[in-house]
Amino acid sequence: MRPLRSLIVATVAAMATPAAATAAAEEMTLDFPTYQLQQSFGPWWTALVEAYEAQHPGIAINLTNSPSNDHHANLATRFIGGNPPDIVHMTARFLWGHAANGFVEPVDACFAGTDIAEAWIPDQQRLTIDGQVYGLLLLTYSFGLYYNAAMLEAAGVAVPTTLEELRAAAEALTLDRDGDGRIDQHGLPITTAPSSWGFVGFMHFHTARDRDIVMNGELDSVEEIAETLTIINDLVTSGASPRQLDLNPMRQVFWQGNGAMYIDGSWAQGFSKSRASEEVAEEWSVAPLPFQNMAAGPSNVLAIPSGLSEARREAVCNFLRLAATPEWQQRYATLTGNPAGRKNSVTEEARSLWPGLSMFEEAAARDGLRSHMPLGFESDFNEFASIVMDGVGAMLSTGLSPEEAAQRIHEALSARFFES
Known part of the structure; x- marks a missing residue:
């Protein structure tokens, strides 16, 4: 038989436990x-x-x-x-x-x-x-092409259905509306700032060509990376996109009426109610990306x-x-x-x-979508993004050619992740 003192202590503890738990919960x-x-x-x-x-x-x-x-x-x-x-x-x-x-x-x-x-x-x-x-x-992730229907109609541009049509539309929709010699309507603002979203912007166009940055465990080729960099370089140097845009500034260009098209996710529909100018709120629409494949995940x-x-x-x-x-x-x-x-x-x-x-x-x-992540190197995403965006930044700021920038990116990624 347990001593009386032990019984009292056990009883008090049993009675106190619910109250203590409740106090802790509160x-x-x-x-x-x-x-x-x-x-x-x-x-x-x-x-x-x-x-x-x-x-x-x-x-x-x-x-x-x-x-x-x-x-x-x-x-x-x-x-x-x-x-x-x-x-x-x-x-x-x-x-x-x-x-x-x-x-x-x-x-x-x-x-x-x-x-x-x-x-x-x-x-x-x-x-x-x-x-x-x-x-x-x-x-x-599921992305679409957001566009200003009034701008496309005024320029006689149809909603693009291929990557080449998108590039042509971006050029046609890039305008100096007030004639002061400066572009004030950008055809396709994209993210090129040295950030994780800058890398996602790169991957939009890489996966558009049905490529991943890592293909079957191997880094994609210099030639393929250069092809994607050429698209980005053309968009920026033509004025279709302002330079050094990060995610929120890119969105602002479109929703405040200074961009004709841009790429964003399903969540961006909500911006029509919170970020859009009155005119854009009436004129925006969204269409499927005109790409062979899409960066997903x-x-x-x-x-x-x-x-x-x-x-x-x-x-x-x-x-x-x-x-x-x-x-x-x-x-x-x-x-x-x-x-x-x-x-x-x-x-x-x-x-x-x-x-x-x-x-x-x-x-x-959809099945078979490409990834905005470096497959097999997901935990190294930040390093991948930094190396790629260093190359993009050098191309856009110093005049490095897409081929030279791709070589620089490929060498840095190879040395860091693919050479034993």
Whole structure:
């Protein structure tokens, strides 16, 4: 028989445990910065957080906007400093590097007992690294050609259906509208700034020619890289695109009425309501990319940082599981205008609200798409992007020929990744 003192202590502990757990839960606030709060995704994130808090009394989520230009740099700083957010939202191309550095942990345990593995689009499988899953895929890349219908009509230009037609249209739509000797209508603004989106811009045109930067484990040839660089060089030197554009400035050129066409993803439909001038809001449309193939792959994910307490990890798991339910995946499509990660989540209501959604849904589901990532070297994305954009920058700023820039890029990538 246990001594009376032991029984009293055990009884008190048993009675105290629920209260202590409740007190701990009441004090739990999950930190969640996202770069999408001020985009078309914002209403979905806000509603999802409110629903989670209603289902989990005592757990609050500190949902904050993180400026998109700085989000991933800030996230890396927090990882390195040992102070990551509890809920990690990131562009998927950074996931491999963070997983390699041990900053995020597998989420397989979170998905146990759910239908996520079977119910998700194929790109969810791309988040498996060394046999373990590292995130919940929210969106896969599917791009379209956004265009100003009034500008195309005024110039007598049809919506392009091939890469060569696109290049010709970009030239025809590049104009000095006020006659002051400076171009003020750009035919096709593209990203050429030394950033990860600059590399994605390069990959738009590389995959347009049905090429990956890494083909069957081998770096693509100097000649193929030079062909893509020639397209970019022609667009910039002709004035079809301003120089040194990063992602948001590129978008601004189009949505404020100074660009005739540009390439962006399904999410850009929302910019018609938040970034567009009154005139552009009436005249924009979107068409399939006029390319042989398309740069695709996972777009953005939810992940769990390493080192959380068991209680916090479970709280974050519950957030991921809620986001993955059929109800919230359908609301994702309806509220944001994007095809959701869960298959068959786009409803007729969503299609009626977002004219381009069906096109993006079909594009995301296509088989055999090319990748904006260096296949087999995903964790080295930042280095790949930096080397390629150094070459692009030298070509555009110093007059290096596309062939010379391609040789420089090829030599640097070969020395770093392909020579033993």
